[in-house]
Amino acid sequence: MPRNFIIIVFEMRIKNIFKKEKTEREAINRIIWDPSLHPEDFEIVFLDRAHGKELEERVNVSEIEVVGDFFNIKGRNAKIPFHRVRKILFRGRIVWERSR
Secondary structure, three states, X not given: OOHHHHHHHHHHHHHHHOOOOOOHHHHHHHHHHOOOOOHHHEEEEEEEEEOOEEEEEEEEXXXXXXXXXXXXXXXXXXXXXXXXXEXXXXXXXXXXXXXX
């Protein structure tokens, strides 16, 4: 079986996993706690409010800690509320996106 086919099937499986996760918190918890998923394969795209501007930033899931209704980026002194999460990417492809 061609390697590209295997990658496509795997990515489709990942995308299907997140169809039942309605909130960003559910999706992030799934990534952290599901032993079949690897947090380093996922990135969170969120809005960062710095200096009066909203900028889109990315952070790898392996670099965060979930604390209540927020997540912290390890090594930074910032609590980011879950409602600022806009997308979750798996190897650069969107697997979860906030409905507008």
